[in-house]
Amino acid sequence: MKKLITTVIIDDELHSRDELTFLLGRYDELEIIGEADSGEKGLEVVMRKKPDVVFVDIEMPQMSGLELAKSLQNMKNVPLIIFATAYVDYAAKAFRVQALDYLVKPFDEEQLQDTVERIKERLAFSGKQEDIKTGIEKLAVEDEGRIVYLSPADITYLFREDRETIICTLDGKYSSKTPIKELEGKLHGYPFFRTHKSYLVNLNKVEQLIPWFNGAYQVKVVGQKEEIPVSRNYVKLLRERLEL
Template sequence: METKIRTVIVDDEPHGRDELKFLLSEYREMEIVGEAESGEKGLEVIIKKEPDVVFLDIEMPQMSGMELAQSLKNMKKVPLIIFATAYPDYATKAFRVQALDYILKPFDEDQLKETVEVVKARLNIQGAAGRSVRRGSKLAVEDDGRIIYLSPNEITYLFREERETIICTKDRQYRAKLPIKDLEVKLNGYPFFRTHKSYLVNLEKVEELIPWFNGAYQVKVEGKKEEIPVSRNYVKELRERMEL
């Protein structure tokens, strides 16, 4: 039986809800279990339905999307948050409340597809074709015109630099055009963790977690002098993943 991703949509504009429902209907894994036209109603629906993911507008009267996302952090089962908004200026704040992703209206179908893949990767759900990343699979990267196949176990961390993603092994660096979001999907099934919006770290390579400032941390990975940033929003989950 195929696993369904229980989904709630919260948006004060009926057209916005209808458009998102229509687009998500293309993905049979996504099951719309509820919707709401306000933050207050959204909270009620989310508590009742206990969804896996919430698509959440930001600009709403009374309780804003940001306020609702903040209140959800107190739930026993915290859903993944995808902000779906017409306002690009909230992106930084969105990630401060641990939003998984941020998509803009009018919705771009390719961007939404990427978002659905990231949701599936975070929930460790196979795609519609029943394929998942297999142990032993390799990541293809270009290097001076050649295709190099890297075992995910060789990778210590990845980070975004301008329009490229830098893939670091113990001894070398490789450059890829794919964004971290896509590489995170490809590496689903391996112990990689997003410590920051621009960094993805192999947890098996982490040696130290170092306090930094304002609740943020840095990690050190084996074989590297660089210290990798950990947003304070990800510290708790990182420790849960790392510790017995």
């Protein structure tokens, strides 16, 4: 049986959800498995159903589509994000959170067809195997004029300080000019989690999750004295990734 591309629609306007449901229903390869009328509910639906693709509005009360997309970047299998909005001036911000496409209401059917083709191409290209790493793969880090090859499994966490990224391992720390966002991309598929805008943690090295204040937490990792901050928005997702 051919696998369908599972899809979730998140929009606070019912008629927009209905219109998109109708238009996407014309594509036999797509299966709409859920919808939500807010960012908060949408996050719950996506975490529970784990779709391949999420169509999401940007302007929503409380949690916006952009905030939702940022939260989804910490999922083990990050769904493709398609923004569907009445506003054209968010496009630049949308692509900063790795959106695949940006649809403007009212929906143009030709543009929607192009979007569906892009979805099919992207999923066919990845083969849904983005989290499988094989062979010898090491992270190359330029450190004080030399190139150091680090195994991702040996990295405990990374953080951004001033204009440098510090990569911490059990054996030492390495300084790199490479932005943490770029290193996060290179480590995609390994169990790293963005706990804070400036911190990336190896989940296999986490020992403790420690309450801090105002709903925020700190993480303790193997072999490191420092406690790493966890933003409130990421606590629930972090626990879901860590716990059986």
